[in-house]
Each structure stands twice: as C-alpha cells, then as structure tokens.
Amino acid sequence: MINEKPEKLTFKQQSVVTAALKLFTVKGYANTSTKEIALTAKVSEGSIFRHFHSKEGLLLEIINPLLNSIFPAELYEFSQMTLVPDYKDLKTFISRFINERLDYFQTNLETFRILLGELIYANNMRDKILQSIPQDVISAMTKQFHDLQNKHLLVEWPDYDIFRFIFSTMIGYLAQHFILFPEIHWNETAEKERLVDFITQGLTPVK
Amino acid sequence: MINEKPEKLTFKQQSVVTAALKLFTVKGYANTSTKEIALTAKVSEGSIFRHFHSKEGLLLEIINPLLNSIFPAELYEFSQMTLVPDYKDLKTFISRFINERLDYFQTNLETFRILLGELIYANNMRDKILQSIPQDVISAMTKQFHDLQNKHLLVEWPDYDIFRFIFSTMIGYLAQHFILFPEIHWNETAEKERLVDFITQGLTPVK
Amino acid sequence: MINEKPEKLTFKQQSVVTAALKLFTVKGYANTSTKEIALTAKVSEGSIFRHFHSKEGLLLEIINPLLNSIFPAELYEFSQMTLVPDYKDLKTFISRFINERLDYFQTNLETFRILLGELIYANNMRDKILQSIPQDVISAMTKQFHDLQNKHLLVEWPDYDIFRFIFSTMIGYLAQHFILFPEIHWNETAEKERLVDFITQGLTPVK
Amino acid sequence: MINEKPEKLTFKQQSVVTAALKLFTVKGYANTSTKEIALTAKVSEGSIFRHFHSKEGLLLEIINPLLNSIFPAELYEFSQMTLVPDYKDLKTFISRFINERLDYFQTNLETFRILLGELIYANNMRDKILQSIPQDVISAMTKQFHDLQNKHLLVEWPDYDIFRFIFSTMIGYLAQHFILFPEIHWNETAEKERLVDFITQGLTPVK
DNA sequence: CATGAATGAGCTTTCATTCAT
DNA sequence: TATGAATGAAAGCTCATTCAT
Incomplete structure (x- = not known):
C-alpha cells in the first residue's frame, strides 16, 4: 500500500x-x-x-x-500494459481490471466499509474522499476507454457512465458476498466469471 | 406509501x-x-x-x-402483467421494472440513505431489514426470470446473481446522481436509457 | 440587588x-x-x-x-443629597460615600473576589466589566467633584486620579481586613475613621 | 534583581x-x-x-x-540614609520611597500580576507569600515611621494602617496605568507627583 | 541532560431517558 | 397529553506527571 x-x-x-x-x-x-x-x-x-x-x-x-491507493500507481502500468496493440478484446480488459481491483478491494474491505459509512452523509468527508482520487490514473483509464471505443469494442457512452457501471457492479458483488451474506460459501471462480461476462456484454456495442 | x-x-x-x-x-x-x-x-x-x-x-x-413496501403489492400485479404471453423481449421487462422501481427509490431516497447507513454494520438492523422483504414478491420475480430463461431471453445464471446485477446497477445510478454529485444537472432520460441498455445487454444470453 | x-x-x-x-x-x-x-x-x-x-x-x-449594581441607582440619590448647598465640608462627603460603598462592597465581597480574579487577566471579561459601569452615575460623581472643587474644598486633580485614590484606598482596606488577614479582630469603627481621615486630608487642597 | x-x-x-x-x-x-x-x-x-x-x-x-526582594536589602540602606538628621520632611521620605519602589514594581509587573492572582484565593500560596516578607526590613520601615512620628511629621496611626495606605495607593496606581488602561498615554511625571502629594498630605498630622 | 511516548485521573459537556407538574 | 427540569452514565478530550530511551 x-x-x-x-x-x-x-x-x-x-x-x-x-x-x-x-x-x-x-x-x-x-x-x-x-x-x-x-x-x-x-x-x-x-x-x-x-x-x-x-x-x-x-x-x-x-x-x-487507502484513499491514496484506490487507484494505485501499479494500475497505471497495468493499463499501459493492456494498451499494447495485441490485446484480444474488451473481455480481456474487463477481466484483468476486475480481478486486480477485486483483490485489492477485498483485502481492504474493512476500511472500505468505514469509508462507505462516512460517504453516505453530507459531511466534509465526502469531498475529502472524492478529491483524493488521483486524476492522472483516471485519465489513464479514460484513455483506455477511448482506445477501445475507437476500435468499436466499447459502447460510445460518457466516461462516467462506464465508470459507474463497472464500479457499481463490483461493489454490489462485494456487498452481497462479504457484507450481506458472509456466511454463504460462494463459488468465487464461477461468480467472478459471471461478473466479468455481465459487464463485458453490457458494455459491448450492439451491431 | x-x-x-x-x-x-x-x-x-x-x-x-x-x-x-x-x-x-x-x-x-x-x-x-x-x-x-x-x-x-x-x-x-x-x-x-x-x-x-x-x-x-x-x-x-x-x-x-418503507420495509413493508420495498416490493410493494403493486409490483406483484405488475409482474403478473409482464407474465402475459405477448411481451416482446427482455428489454421491455427491464425497462418497466427499472422505471417503476427507480421512481420508487428516488421518492424514498432519504429513508433509503438511513437504511443503508444502518445496513452497513453488523447490528440487529441487518436481519430486520432482510427479513422484511416479502417472500411472495421475490418468488413472483424469480418466476418471471424463469419464464424469460425458458424462452432463452435471459442468461442461465443463479437468481441471486441476476437480482444483484439489476439492483447494484440501479443503486449505483442513484448514488452517483443523488448522493455523490447531486449538484450536476443530469440528462435523466438519456441516462435511464443507457441504464436499461447496459442491464439488458448484460443479461441477454450470447448465441 | x-x-x-x-x-x-x-x-x-x-x-x-x-x-x-x-x-x-x-x-x-x-x-x-x-x-x-x-x-x-x-x-x-x-x-x-x-x-x-x-x-x-x-x-x-x-x-x-453584580455588574448591574456596582453603582446602584440609590447612589445617584445619595450623591444628589450631598449636593444640597448646606454640606459642611469634604469630609462629610467622603465619609458618607465610604460608609455607604464599603457596606455594599463588604456585602458582596465574595463576588468581588471572583470578579477581581477574572479582571487580572487579559481576557474578554475585562471589557465586559468595565463597560458595565453605568456612565450616568459616574457623571453624577464627577459633578460632585467639580462642585467641591469650585468651593476650593477638593484638589484640582483629574477626575480619574481622584476616583483612583478613593477606590484603591477602599479596596486596600477590604483586602487587608477580609482577604489577607480575616482572622484578626479589627476595631472597624476606628479603622474606618482613619480611612476617611486619610482620604480627606489627601484630597484637601493645601493653602 | x-x-x-x-x-x-x-x-x-x-x-x-x-x-x-x-x-x-x-x-x-x-x-x-x-x-x-x-x-x-x-x-x-x-x-x-x-x-x-x-x-x-x-x-x-x-x-x-520576587518575594525575596519586595523589601530588598538596599531599602534598608536607603532607610538608614533617610534617618540622618538632615532630612527635610515626610514628603522627601515618601517621594524617595515611592519612586524607588514604583520602578521596582513596574519592572516586575508581570510577576506581580501572577502573584496577585494566587494571593486572592485561600490556598497555601497566601501564607507562603506573607511569610516571605523579611521581618528585618519591615522593622527598619517601622523604625522609620516611629522616628517621623516622634518628630510629629507622621500621623500617630498603627503601622499596618500606614503600610496599607502607602501600598494600596501605589498598587492602585499600577493597576490603573498598566493593567486596566495600558493603552492610555499617561503623563507619568505629573501622575507620580500627585501620587506623592496624596499620600504625604494624607499621612501628615493635622495641627 | 533531553526527549516525547505513555499514563490514568479528571475535565467539561452531551446523551437518552424519566417523571413531577 | 405535553412539558421541560432533572438525571447519571458516558462521551471526547486535557491534564500534570513518569520513564525508557
């Protein structure tokens, strides 16, 4: 960290x-x-x-x-990596992203729960948290989006929508598995696969 | 209410x-x-x-x-309605569901925020809330899912996954628009359309 | 009060x-x-x-x-009384003043001790206290001084000096008798007489 | 010091x-x-x-x-000096005393303020302070008083009264000039003169 | 000698709750 | 029924002081 x-x-x-x-x-x-x-x-x-x-x-x-590492430096390198010309498709990107970030969120799940608790209310914490998201990493992400869009592998929606679809689906996954029903023994491999499939299909342009 | x-x-x-x-x-x-x-x-x-x-x-x-009306009685009638043989496709179902439920959540957003705040922590409130979701409505929903699956219009995933994908995407939408960035003037019509598209595509079986 | x-x-x-x-x-x-x-x-x-x-x-x-009654309304009447043309001399004025005010201070000695404790330090209390001294009573006092000065019965010193000489002598008396050495059995009558004599002589113009 | x-x-x-x-x-x-x-x-x-x-x-x-020097050693010599037969009058004594002690108090005003703050309340500090006043110097002072009284230049009042009149007038002067109204630009020379005059006249025996 | 982390008693204040009026 | 004075436990925080480094 x-x-x-x-x-x-x-x-x-x-x-x-x-x-x-x-x-x-x-x-x-x-x-x-x-x-x-x-x-x-x-x-x-x-x-x-x-x-x-x-x-x-x-x-x-x-x-x-935690705030300083929601989008850690490594992500940038990671995203650079996925930018090389020989990537296969959107699914590879989503899959890599989901797996890497999910691990990270899962490791720091406890802190995220606290952060979420503070984020809900309209206090000064909200701005503090939002401001702490490093802009350079975000721009690396959006660059990624735009590249995929140029190759017609990603829907032509606003960046913030794509961001939201990815993150809310991820967070929903974490909430269901580790907060609401932590006692259930999930088949994580299959679950993650469906997670990636759902996002990928949801963001694939329709012909 | x-x-x-x-x-x-x-x-x-x-x-x-x-x-x-x-x-x-x-x-x-x-x-x-x-x-x-x-x-x-x-x-x-x-x-x-x-x-x-x-x-x-x-x-x-x-x-x-609120708890008594997360899935209000009308929803049952609504889902009954969508069960009639002449529905067009998955999108119609998702669209009707999203629009109806989104209105409801939006109307009661304040109370939901409170509910979320209590839901986060492992206190007795969690069980109270979970238990309050009426089972008959859930079963009506799943029946709906199964019908759509029989017609190969919905992916063959576990019910709880489908539930989660729908709800987390919806909640993410509400959070972004009304809690995190309430000051932004969103184009709600276009936003909702993309929301429906994302879920629909994400849940459509791949041929 | x-x-x-x-x-x-x-x-x-x-x-x-x-x-x-x-x-x-x-x-x-x-x-x-x-x-x-x-x-x-x-x-x-x-x-x-x-x-x-x-x-x-x-x-x-x-x-x-207490602040509202450091110079109570009665003092005004008192000072009016001493303004009648047939007063004998400075001593009568001082004597009346000392006896009346000394009683008052003595009665509220405990509160004055607190007030003094707060007055010492440079906090906002100082101004609060100073501002609470009613100006009309002060002007009645100074009018008194000026009358006595016109009759050459009082030294031609600035008002604030005369005020200070009277009050510091009074306060010194109270401090010695009731704070520093409260256990001594003082002959109050003789003491007060000397107090009045000291002030009167000190403020009598030299021929 | x-x-x-x-x-x-x-x-x-x-x-x-x-x-x-x-x-x-x-x-x-x-x-x-x-x-x-x-x-x-x-x-x-x-x-x-x-x-x-x-x-x-x-x-x-x-x-x-500070306590060890309220009546410092030099004062003893000073008082010895004033005891030689060729002193003029009470005023010379008071004037010398006031001027010398006032300088001293003024120099150590800050410490005196602290001392006063502690002196007000009935804690052990009071006795500590009172006991610290060296007795030999006090007796030198009273000897001075008695000499002046023998020459009918000083009122025949108890020593503690004379002490008190002198000190309370002095302290009142310091309080007004340096604590209550430090922002006023006083004419110190004229003020001191009146201070000496007030005490001298107040302590001069009436014929 | 000097440091500053650690202490635990005590501080002012706020809290949800009770109850006489 | 509605009030608000009264409660005592507990809150966040500060204090003078100790002690290992």
Whole structure:
C-alpha cells in the first residue's frame, strides 16, 4: 500500500489503528467510543489523543492511506500494459481490471466499509474522499476507454457512465458476498466469471 | 406509501417524524441527538419519548413503513402483467421494472440513505431489514426470470446473481446522481436509457 | 440587588449558583470543577449544563447581576443629597460615600473576589466589566467633584486620579481586613475613621 | 534583581521561565498547561519536570526571587540614609520611597500580576507569600515611621494602617496605568507627583 | 541532560431517558 | 397529553506527571 509520509508508528500506535479499524468496521465510527478503542488496543485513552489529536484524526489516519491507493500507481502500468496493440478484446480488459481491483478491494474491505459509512452523509468527508482520487490514473483509464471505443469494442457512452457501471457492479458483488451474506460459501471462480461476462456484454456495442 | 397499521399520528408526532427523517438523512442516526430532533420539530424532548418510547423506536417507526413496501403489492400485479404471453423481449421487462422501481427509490431516497447507513454494520438492523422483504414478491420475480430463461431471453445464471446485477446497477445510478454529485444537472432520460441498455445487454444470453 | 431580567431560578438552580459562588470564592473559578459544584449543590452535573449551558455561562450568571449594581441607582440619590448647598465640608462627603460603598462592597465581597480574579487577566471579561459601569452615575460623581472643587474644598486633580485614590484606598482596606488577614479582630469603627481621615486630608487642597 | 541562591539556569531552563512568566501573566497560572509552556519555550515537556519537578515548582521558581526582594536589602540602606538628621520632611521620605519602589514594581509587573492572582484565593500560596516578607526590613520601615512620628511629621496611626495606605495607593496606581488602561498615554511625571502629594498630605498630622 | 511516548485521573459537556407538574 | 427540569452514565478530550530511551 502506498503511504506518502511513512512516519513510523510505535507499536502502541499501530495497535490503536488496528483496534479502531476493527471496531469501526463492526460497529461504525459513531458508535465506537475512544474508551473502547483504548481498551481493545490495551493502551491508555490519553495515548490515542497524544498522537491522533482527535477521534476524527484517528479516522483520517486509517482512511488516508487507502484513499491514496484506490487507484494505485501499479494500475497505471497495468493499463499501459493492456494498451499494447495485441490485446484480444474488451473481455480481456474487463477481466484483468476486475480481478486486480477485486483483490485489492477485498483485502481492504474493512476500511472500505468505514469509508462507505462516512460517504453516505453530507459531511466534509465526502469531498475529502472524492478529491483524493488521483486524476492522472483516471485519465489513464479514460484513455483506455477511448482506445477501445475507437476500435468499436466499447459502447460510445460518457466516461462516467462506464465508470459507474463497472464500479457499481463490483461493489454490489462485494456487498452481497462479504457484507450481506458472509456466511454463504460462494463459488468465487464461477461468480467472478459471471461478473466479468455481465459487464463485458453490457458494455459491448450492439451491431 | 403503504402503512400496515395506519395509526393516526398527531400533528406533533408527524412533525417529529419529519424532523427526524431530515436530520437522520443529513447527519446519520448516531450523530443526531433527540434534543436536536425536538428542537427542529418544535416539540418538547419528553414528547418524543411519550410516543416513540426510545430513539430506536423512532428510527423503526420511520423505517418500518418503507420495509413493508420495498416490493410493494403493486409490483406483484405488475409482474403478473409482464407474465402475459405477448411481451416482446427482455428489454421491455427491464425497462418497466427499472422505471417503476427507480421512481420508487428516488421518492424514498432519504429513508433509503438511513437504511443503508444502518445496513452497513453488523447490528440487529441487518436481519430486520432482510427479513422484511416479502417472500411472495421475490418468488413472483424469480418466476418471471424463469419464464424469460425458458424462452432463452435471459442468461442461465443463479437468481441471486441476476437480482444483484439489476439492483447494484440501479443503486449505483442513484448514488452517483443523488448522493455523490447531486449538484450536476443530469440528462435523466438519456441516462435511464443507457441504464436499461447496459442491464439488458448484460443479461441477454450470447448465441 | 438590581436584576434586570428577574427570570425565576428553580430551587436546584439557585442551589447551583450558591454552591458555585462559594467554591469560586474559595478556590477560584479555574480550580473549581463542575463536578464539585454539582456535589456541593446536591444536584446532578447534567442539571448545571441544562440551565447554564457552560461553566462560563454559570460564571456570567453569577457576575452579571453584580455588574448591574456596582453603582446602584440609590447612589445617584445619595450623591444628589450631598449636593444640597448646606454640606459642611469634604469630609462629610467622603465619609458618607465610604460608609455607604464599603457596606455594599463588604456585602458582596465574595463576588468581588471572583470578579477581581477574572479582571487580572487579559481576557474578554475585562471589557465586559468595565463597560458595565453605568456612565450616568459616574457623571453624577464627577459633578460632585467639580462642585467641591469650585468651593476650593477638593484638589484640582483629574477626575480619574481622584476616583483612583478613593477606590484603591477602599479596596486596600477590604483586602487587608477580609482577604489577607480575616482572622484578626479589627476595631472597624476606628479603622474606618482613619480611612476617611486619610482620604480627606489627601484630597484637601493645601493653602 | 536579588537571587539568594544564584543557581545557574541553563539556556533551556531560562527559556522555560520566560515562557511560563509570559503565559501565566496573560492567561493565569491555572489556565496555562505545561504542554503550552513547553511549546512556547521550544523545549520538551519532560525537560520542564526534570528541573522544576512540578508545575507549582515552576511557579515558585518564578515568584521566589520576587518575594525575596519586595523589601530588598538596599531599602534598608536607603532607610538608614533617610534617618540622618538632615532630612527635610515626610514628603522627601515618601517621594524617595515611592519612586524607588514604583520602578521596582513596574519592572516586575508581570510577576506581580501572577502573584496577585494566587494571593486572592485561600490556598497555601497566601501564607507562603506573607511569610516571605523579611521581618528585618519591615522593622527598619517601622523604625522609620516611629522616628517621623516622634518628630510629629507622621500621623500617630498603627503601622499596618500606614503600610496599607502607602501600598494600596501605589498598587492602585499600577493597576490603573498598566493593567486596566495600558493603552492610555499617561503623563507619568505629573501622575507620580500627585501620587506623592496624596499620600504625604494624607499621612501628615493635622495641627 | 533531553526527549516525547505513555499514563490514568479528571475535565467539561452531551446523551437518552424519566417523571413531577 | 405535553412539558421541560432533572438525571447519571458516558462521551471526547486535557491534564500534570513518569520513564525508557
């Protein structure tokens, strides 16, 4: 994970972050008290505020590294890779993208749950989150779209629509599998295949 | 909106519900205090507890009518209608469904936002919400799916996948248009058309 | 004591004011905790904040009525009285003034101690206090000075100097007798006489 | 300034004293945190406690040198000087005393403000301060009074009254000029003259 | 000597809820 | 039925102080 300022966290501080992440995920940010975090992290409550200054500061320190890597640098290279002339079709692109990003989302699922919880309401967090999406990576994505469109392999819809169709389908997948029904034993391979098929067909131009 | 037990709310009680709905939507349930609700509703704090017994009671009284109508009775009739032999194709089904449900979600967007906020975390609310989805309507929907599948107009995927693809795409649409970027002036007609196209193509069997 | 808005305080609220006054006087505002006040007043801590909103709000509610009566309305009548042509000399004026004001200060000594404690530091309290001194009473005082000066019974010094000499001597008296050495049994009658003599002689023009 | 134990303070320690003096003066002892002092002094919080042991220790280290010099050694010599047979009158004595002490108070005004803040409340500081006034110097002062009284140049009042009249007038002067209205441009020469005149006349025996 | 992470008691304030009026 | 004063638990946060490095 990319971290701009890799300031070393002490063992106790790391333990606070871990405890907070766990509690925020299970109970939500607003329903978790700093006392609870301190207790879980086996740290004094004062220590939390010494380093993180406030409860919101703690939330940001948890969310920030994630925000900086929603579209990580590697994606750019990845997308460059898919731009080479010999790619087969739209499906290859979607498949690579889905598999790579799904892994990433799945790994950081807990943090995403928190992020989603904050994103819902009209507070300042929303803008913070939206602004944190690096523009250069987005433009790399759209360049990709346009190339595919030039080769008539992708529908001629606005970029934001294509973005949305891809992401909402992905997020729906994650929500169903890991939040709403985590107890079900899914056949992930088959599920992912259908996911890729649905998006690919949905975005393929009709002749 | 359907209300199973249409217990008359006094003017003051209605004003409490309205105030709470507004505040819960903007700030979230956990971040809204009963004092704030009382103030906004121009009612004494005691009055809230007189009728709603607790803060959670108030939340339920807001959410309940919605839960009872996620798949309202009319939908059943609607799906019955689409079952008549002379429907044209998958697109007609998706189009009717999307348009009808989208209106409904949009109308009750505020309450859905609250519901989503509660749904994210692993509290008792999740089961309450899931259980509230009436089974007979779901079975009407699946019956619909199976009919379309028999006519080779719908992919042969598990029902829950088809459900998910439809709903996540719809919810993504609502989130982008009304929560993340409500200030943008969208061309709703064109947007809905692409929405229907994406789902339809995504769910059409490949020859 | 004059109270512009005589909003009725409940018994418990009055008990909070009494307890706070006592504790602020003994230990100072900053060294008194709201918990301590609640305990002394036999009231829950929440009740303090329900009515007084904050600790500073409580301080102001204690200080305000005093500020409105540092120079009470009666003083004006008093000073009018001394303006009648047949007063004997400066001493009569000083004596009346000292005795009347000394009683007043002594009665409200506890509150004055708090006020002094806040006055020392450069916070917004200073201006609040200074502005609360009613100008019409000050002008009545200075008119008095000028009359005495016209009759060559008072030194021709600036008003603020005369004010200061009178008040600092009075305050020094109060400080020594009631704050620094409250345990000494003073002969108040003789003490006051010397107080009046000192000021009178100090302000009598030299021939 | 006289310092009985002139223990060398390191640069950092001196910087702590300076920062604390400034902050205590502006915000008061109780409202100043050790963290704030450390920050202002650009020193770690631990360092403050290394040398000063506690926050109160720091306060005492600031106040102590002052206490030891309210009546400094030179005053004794000064008073000896005024005892020689060729002094003119009471005014010379008062004038010399006032001018010398006023300078001293003015120089250390900030510390006095702190001292006053602590003196107001009935804590252990009061006794500490009162006990710190060296008795031999006081007795030198009273000897002075008695000499003047023997020559009928000073009123036959108790020593503590004379002390009080002198000091409260002085303190009132300082308070008005440097605390209450520091922004006014005073004519200090004329002001001091009136100050001396007021005290002298007030303490001169009436024939 | 100096640092600053760590502490835990205590701070002011807010909370949902109760109950006498 | 409606009010709002009263409650006490718990909230987020600050405090002076300690101690390993």
